[in-house]
């Protein structure tokens with residue numbers, strides 16, 4: 001398949017897709033998304049050529065995929081719990097890339113699901129991600145004002161963004177949060193956080209050279225920061241992957257490092273992956 005020339009922000013979808021695909025090839029996967037591997041194979045994209053950490057022989061395969069696979073699992077769990085309580089919910093996956101989250105979550109048919117991404121990505125998505133009866137794709141920049149007009153406004157919503165926030169300018173991110181909380185009557189918003197250190201690392205470390213140029217958000221270290229910017233939001237949960245039960249299946253070095261850090265929320269926030277969940 002001839003792939004379009006993606007920007008670094010768009011190409012980042014292959015890092016998360018590859019992480020889930022490689023996870024599914026493990027003897028005991030953390031997430032086990034076999035469809036991710038099928039989608040990756042259909043595209044013909046070679047993650048080993050583009051992401052040095054994925055090809056490194058020094059890094060254990062479980063370590064390569066842990067953060068990507070387990071954060072996807074946590075975001076799936078947020079969606080699953082929400083649609084369990086609200087069978088008429090709307091699900092919005094912002095910056096969905098080529099993720100088949102709707103197939104993993106498998107919501108009841110009363111749920112409407114919206115996958116949003118930039119037009120070039122949605123065009124590829126339509127070629128390689130299987131169709132789902134209750135999922136709709138919207139080709140839009142999430143910082144544009146109009147895309148929400150096409151989504152029902154009278155139903156509770158759960159909104160997720162896996163790997164997106166780093167690629168949004170700060171003013172665009174804040175006004176997006178404001179529009180989401182005004183559009184829906186109530187709901188939840190969950191995303192993986194980027195600290196200032198994580199942003200710096202993604203911009204400057206050679207291992208992220210393929211996507212670093214797309215990172216424009218400054219990041220934030222205090223999970224209450226979005227509440228201050230958008231008062232409709234209330235932080236409901238801060239999920240630290242340094243405390244994930246799945247760490248039991250990691251190599252010894254990873255387990256020990258996480259155990260040293262896990263006792264401190266600050267250290268967990270600054271050095272590990274965190275999923276933030278807000279209510280509105």
Ligand SMILES: C[S@@+](CC[C@H](N)C(=O)[O-])C[C@H]1O[C@@H](n2cnc3c(N)ncnc32)[C@H](O)[C@@H]1O
Pocket residue numbers: 009010011012013014015016017094095096097098099116117118121140141142143161162163164167168
């Ligand atoms: C790291 S990828 C994650 C993709 C997907 N969520 C996953 O987990 O595989 C980030 C995604 O955000 C999308 N993206 C970046 N900026 C965007 C914007 N302004 N509007 C919509 N999507 C955007 C990119 O095209 C890309 O698909």
